[in-house]
Amino acid sequence: MIELSDVIHDLRGQLEKAMADAVGRTIAFELGDIELEVAVAVERSGQAGAKVRFWVVEMGGDASRTRTDTQHIKLTLHPRVAATGRPPEVSGRSLPRER
Numbered sequence: 685m686i687e688l689s690d691v692i693h694d695l696r697g698q699l700e701k702a703m704a705d706a707v708g709r710t711i712a713f714e715l716g717d718i719e720l721e722v723a724v725a726v727e728r729s730g731q732a733g734a735k736v737r738f739w740v741v742e743m744g745g746d747a748s749r750t751r752t753d754t755q756h757i758k759l760t761l762h763p764r765v766a767a768t769g770r771p772p773e774v775s776g777r778s779l780p781r782e783r
Contacts, residue, residue: 687738688724692720712773714772714773715773717760717762721759723754724755724756726738
């Protein structure tokens with residue numbers, strides 16, 4: 685299992701890579717909403733001040749693992765470029781829009 689924050693971190697890295705790889709391309713794709721559906725296990729330790737953690741459960745895996753209760757959650761992410769507040773483009777420069 686991996687933490688949900690790690691999944692989102694890795695997704696952000698993949699989107700940044702797609703943006704960087706697309707520099708100089710002539711076709712622009714504006715990145716819209718991202719829907720991410722995962723199976724999660726919730727963990728809360730009994731210690732004072734402990735935080736709740738969400739772990740993304742790997743599908744498949746070893747059948748000998750102990751049973752974990754999971755929930756399916758769906759996140760809708762609205763990506764924006766930090767510097768501009770606009771949706772990112774994963775293709776570099778865009779062509780002028782036709783009217």
